[in-house]
Amino acid sequence: MSSTAESKHAILDLTGGTCTSCVIAIEHLGRRIQGISEITVDRATSTIQIAYDGNREALDKVCDFVNRIGYSAEVRATD
Numbered sequence: 001m002s003s004t005a006e007s008k009h010a011i012l013d014l015t016g017g018t019c020t021s022c023v024i025a026i027e028h029l030g031r032r033i034q035g036i037s038e039i040t041v042d043r044a045t046s047t048i049q050i051a052y053d054g055n056r057e058a059l060d061k062v063c064d065f066v067n068r069i070g071y072s073a074e075v076r077a078t079d
């Protein structure tokens with residue numbers, strides 16, 4: 001384990017899922033995914049902004065989760 005919890009950021013493209021209840025579900029449940037510290041849906045740009053631990057698996061889990069509720073998310077950019 002590293003000494004500090006590094007925070008990396010990612011932007012996901014979101015297709016569908018931008019009504020209020022989906023946004024709440026994505027933000028609420030997404031935050032429970034291991035490695036995700038912040039997750040915010042930006043409806044204006046149809047993106048999901050994420051702060052995470054740098055582990056790509058966490059982003060894949062967000063995409064899987066969004067797919068499961070019937071929409072689609074793809075990683076656009078990470079740092």
Ligand SMILES: [Cu+2]
Nearest residue numbers: 017019021022
């Ligand atoms: Cu919805």
